[in-house]
Amino acid sequence: MNRGGSGFTFYIARRILEMPVVLLFVIIVNFTIIHLAPGDPASVMIGDFAFTGSGGTRADAVAYLEEVKAKWGLTKPLPEQLWIYASGVARGDLGFSLAANRPVLDLILQRVPATLLLLFVAEFFAVLLGTLLGAYAASKHPSRLDAFVSGTSITLHSVPVFWSGLLLILVLAVRLKVLPTSGMTSTGIASQELPYALDVARHMVLPVLALVLFRAPVLQRVTRATMLEIIGEDYVRTARAKGLAERTVFGRHALRNALLPTVTLLGLSLGSALSGAVLIETVFAWPGIGRLLFDAIGLRDYPLLMGILVISSVGVVLASLLTDLLYGKLDPRVVYQ
Amino acid sequence: MTEVAAPAIPETRTRPRRPFWHEFVYTRASLFGLCIVGTAVVIALITPALPLPDPTALSTDTYAPPSPTHPFGTDNLGRDLFSSVLWGTRLSLLFGVVVASLSAVLGIILGTLPGYFGGIIDDAFSRFFELFLSIPALVLLIVVVTILGTNLFLIMVIVGLTVWPSTAKIMRAQVLTQKQRDYVMAARAAGARDFWIMSRHIVPNAVQPVIANSTLLIGSAIVLEASLSFLGLGDANVISWGRLLRSAQAYYYNAWWMGVFPGVAITMTVLGFTLLGDAINRILSPRERTLLGLRGR
Numbered sequence: 239m240n241r242g243g244s245g246f247t248f249y250i251a252r253r254i255l256e257m258p259v260v261l262l263f264v265i266i267v268n269f270t271i272i273h274l275a276p277g278d279p280a281s282v283m284i285g286d287f288a289f290t291g292s293g294g295t296r297a298d299a300v301a302y303l304e305e306v307k308a309k310w311g312l313t314k315p316l317p318e319q320l321w322i323y324a325s326g327v328a329r330g331d332l333g334f335s336l337a338a339n340r341p342v343l344d345l346i347l348q349r350v351p352a353t354l355l356l357l358f359v360a361e362f363f364a365v366l367l368g369t370l371l372g373a374y375a376a377s378k379h380p381s382r383l384d385a386f387v388s389g390t391s392i393t394l395h396s397v398p399v400f401w402s403g404l405l406l407i408l409v410l411a412v413r414l415k416v417l418p419t420s421g422m423t424s425t426g427i428a429s430q431e432l433p434y435a436l437d438v439a440r441h442m443v444l445p446v447l448a449l450v451l452f453r454a455p456v457l458q459r460v461t462r463a464t465m466l467e468i469i470g471e472d473y474v475r476t477a478r479a480k481g482l483a484e485r486t487v488f489g490r491h492a493l494r495n496a497l498l499p500t501v502t503l504l505g506l507s508l509g510s511a512l513s514g515a516v517l518i519e520t521v522f523a524w525p526g527i528g529r530l531l532f533d534a535i536g537l538r539d540y541p542l543l544m545g546i547l548v549i550s551s552v553g554v555v556l557a558s559l560l561t562d563l564l565y566g567k568l569d570p571r572v573v574y575q
Numbered sequence: 576m577t578e579v580a581a582p583a584i585p586e587t588r589t590r591p592r593r594p595f596w597h598e599f600v601y602t603r604a605s606l607f608g609l610c611i612v613g614t615a616v617v618i619a620l621i622t623p624a625l626p627l628p629d630p631t632a633l634s635t636d637t638y639a640p641p642s643p644t645h646p647f648g649t650d651n652l653g654r655d656l657f658s659s660v661l662w663g664t665r666l667s668l669l670f671g672v673v674v675a676s677l678s679a680v681l682g683i684i685l686g687t688l689p690g691y692f693g694g695i696i697d698d699a700f701s702r703f704f705e706l707f708l709s710i711p712a713l714v715l716l717i718v719v720v721t722i723l724g725t726n727l728f729l730i731m732v733i734v735g736l737t738v739w740p741s742t743a744k745i746m747r748a749q750v751l752t753q754k755q756r757d758y759v760m761a762a763r764a765a766g767a768r769d770f771w772i773m774s775r776h777i778v779p780n781a782v783q784p785v786i787a788n789s790t791l792l793i794g795s796a797i798v799l800e801a802s803l804s805f806l807g808l809g810d811a812n813v814i815s816w817g818r819l820l821r822s823a824q825a826y827y828y829n830a831w832w833m834g835v836f837p838g839v840a841i842t843m844t845v846l847g848f849t850l851l852g853d854a855i856n857r858i859l860s861p862r863e864r865t866l867l868g869l870r871g872r
Binding site for chain 1 (some may be wrong): 719794808817827831845
């Protein structure tokens with residue numbers, strides 16, 4: 239991008255410099271939670287598992303508690319503790335999950351691909367469906383068709399995402415038995431490329447469908463509202479006056495501009511998309527970060543919970559940076575400051 | 576238009592102001608929303624007086640499909656689901672209203688201050704909003720509730736603390752336009768102090784969109800409560816639609832009705848508040864684009 243080159247570089251540099259600030263903020267939030275929690279911060283950082291499920295003796299647990307206290311400097315003054323914790327996270331040390339007997343970062347990174355796969359596929363279809371239906375509803379405005387599409391959209395928007403997942407399971411998996419209820423792969427599937435991919439795809443249908451039903455309505459509404467606004471603009475009238483086909487006016491002139499708010503919304507609502515994925519992964523036992531989070535709730539695995547909070551926040555910020563860049567590509571009028 | 580009795584005061588408005596309820600009757604969607612919310616409120620109020628079976632009473636009549644005696648069927652322990660769903664209305668509405676009110680109070684204060692004072696305060700607040708929004712709300716809620724405990728009051732406070740930025744953003748934008756108005760200048764010229772100007776002049780004039788947003792937030796809060804309960808993070812002492820759905824997961828093959836009716840209740844209630852909020856928005860600020868994309872008529 240050569241236009242406004244220095245402004246662009248500056249903007250990107252600023253956004254990247256913001257990353258550590260976000261990270262520090264999440265760390266402070268985590269740190270506050272640890273210290274607000276009832277009981278000893280050290281036992282919070284270990285999680286209940288040390289005392290209930292590790293199988294070791296009580297003496298082992300107490301010894302481990304001392305070890306954790308020493309490592310994170312929990313006997314030192316608060317600012318120093320915060321510094322030790324923050325520098326630990328900066329080095330990629332998110333703590334150790336006793337329940338899984340592995341470092342937290344390893345556990346999370348192992349689950350990232352499954353969540354990304356689910357989210358990307360679902361967002362792709364949600365954007366496709368949402369913008370097309372939004373544009374369609376706007377093109378039929380005002381009519382019964384428009385009212386129907388928009389009414390359906392606002393109703394779907396009120397459906398909690400986990401319930402649509404549950405209904406899909408009840409209807410398509412339990413009753414009609416056409417798709418698997420949960421998981422990412424069938425047991426005993428050959429790890430050959432094609433059968434494996436097909437098996438994963440089959441398992442993905444329902445969770446993706448549930449997420450699309452959750453996300454598409456939001457995008458549909460924004461696209462429709464923007465389209466209705468754009469149709470009234472001069473350049474659309476000019477295009478019509480030139481005698482261009484309605485299809486060209488809509489597709490080339492209006493829809494292209496209506497995509498901009500969609501991209502903005504996409505960037506702003508990534509946290510919401512992630513929340514949806516957490517719930518959907520829980521319903522469908524999809525082995526991603528959401529399911530990991532759900533399992534961590536059951537085990538009271540606090541270090542893992544806080545690690546997921548850090549990593550998911552970083553993920554959301556990175557993704558919103560990417561949408562910002564995409565926005566600049568789509569809209570040449572954008573000036574980065 | 577039949578309302579010819581509109582006062583003939585020369586106004587900037589192009590059309591005479593119609594009664595508040597007119598909008599509700601005018602658009603069917605708004606009326607529908609009003610009906611749903613009204614029904615939910617009535618159910619929440621009269622449930623204790625209804626001759627319903629105790630929603631926690633176990634019976635031998637397990638997995639009974641919907642029938643005249645059990646309109647929504649019974650669960651794995653023979654509890655009447657119709658009664659459970661009706662009782663669940665109380666928690667959902669209470670939760671939604673408390674969270675939305677908390678968010679409105681926080682949002683009005685934390686949106687007015689940066690909007691009014693501008694400068695460094697505004698910059699700092701804006702950065703803080705951004706930071707806050709970069710944390711996925713549900714994940715934060717899950718972590719906090721898991722660690723701090725599943726007490727109903729505590730959960731309401733925590734959810735309220737996570738949803739206020741949307742209110743604050745709206746309030747700030749409103750204040751930015753209001754503080755340029757002549758009446759603020761007049762108040763200042765008359766020697767009014769900042770606090771007086773904000774609380775007596777700006778907030779009352781800027782607060783309208785917050786009312787609509789708070790109505791929408793009631794719906795969002797109800798979904799958040801249901802989500803947390805669904806994940807096992809609800810208060811175990813109250814009946815929650817989310818927890819009813821959570822237990823339905825283990826009985827897909829025995830009792831489909833366990834997974835259907837509580838979800839219908841959540842969807843309808845949230846839809847009601849969405850339509851109502853949208854209608855309020857359209858009435859209070861006719862120029863704004865609303866959720867449904869309708870404009871004030």
